[in-house]
């Protein structure tokens with residue numbers, strides 16, 4: 001994953017994606033890396049595990065080590081706080097998708113001038129360089 005892009009945006013997408021799956025069922029690292037790969041994210045262990053630990057420290061995930069077929073595997077599940085955080089992030093995502101993907105800004109938009117614009121506002125704008 002491009003480091004700058006990840007730090008700027010994709011890290012949040014990946015954390016939200018992880019939380020989404022962890023709400024539905026227990027997940028483990030390798031499986032999650034494959035899932036993210038399926039979605040076009042090349043996320044290595046060096047990126048994913050710190051994120052899992054960060055989400056756990058935040059109280060959004062809880063982990064339990066299980067032995068499956070002789071292998072120790074750390075499963076992560078979302079906590080109720082994690083599920084709640086996902087719900088809140090989801091409503092923000094819906095809003096963002098509306099504007100960024102469908103050009104449907106919330107109203108009033110940032111460029112919507114009030115029809116009967118207030119005088120002080122206008123004079124200040126003209127005053128600027």
Ligand SMILES: [Zn+2]
Pocket residue numbers: 017021035039
């Ligand atoms: Zn997925």
